[in-house]
Amino acid sequence: MVTQVVVAEGRAGGAGNRRLQRLGAGRASAGAAARGGRPRKSAAAAPAPAPRAKLSYKEQRELEELPALIAALEDEQSTLAIALAAPDIYRQNPAEAKRMTARVEAIEGELLAALEKWEQIEARAKG
Numbered sequence: 001m002v003t004q005v006v007v008a009e010g011r012a013g014g015a016g017n018r019r020l021q022r023l024g025a026g027r028a029s030a031g032a033a034a035r036g037g038r039p040r041k042s043a044a045a046a047p048a049p050a051p052r053a054k055l056s057y058k059e060q061r062e063l064e065e066l067p068a069l070i071a072a073l074e075d076e077q078s079t080l081a082i083a084l085a086a087p088d089i090y091r092q093n094p095a096e097a098k099r100m101t102a103r104v105e106a107i108e109g110e111l112l113a114a115l116e117k118w119e120q121i122e123a124r125a126k127g
Helices: 015-034 057-085 094-126
Strands: none
Touching: 057 094
């Protein structure tokens, strides 16, 4: 069921619309003759935006998996940060504290690499 019909003023559908289009085309060519024969540039003559580059299957998979990888790395990083915040870990097990600190530094590098990879793939996808 149609509840509303919107028609631009002076424009109707069907045969009337075709007549208006022909009339408008005639006016455009008459206007071009008045300007010295130069045709008016239209929107169709404007260059089309560059098509988006298609990602390879491997890149699509990476793009799909990167958010989960980043979330897992951030979760591990926050868990290690909480464990390292306990003051007694350095007294009770200094080797474990040293291992956790090294892992936090490694996670930072992995996160940075994953975020850069994500940006590169998305930039390639957008063209």
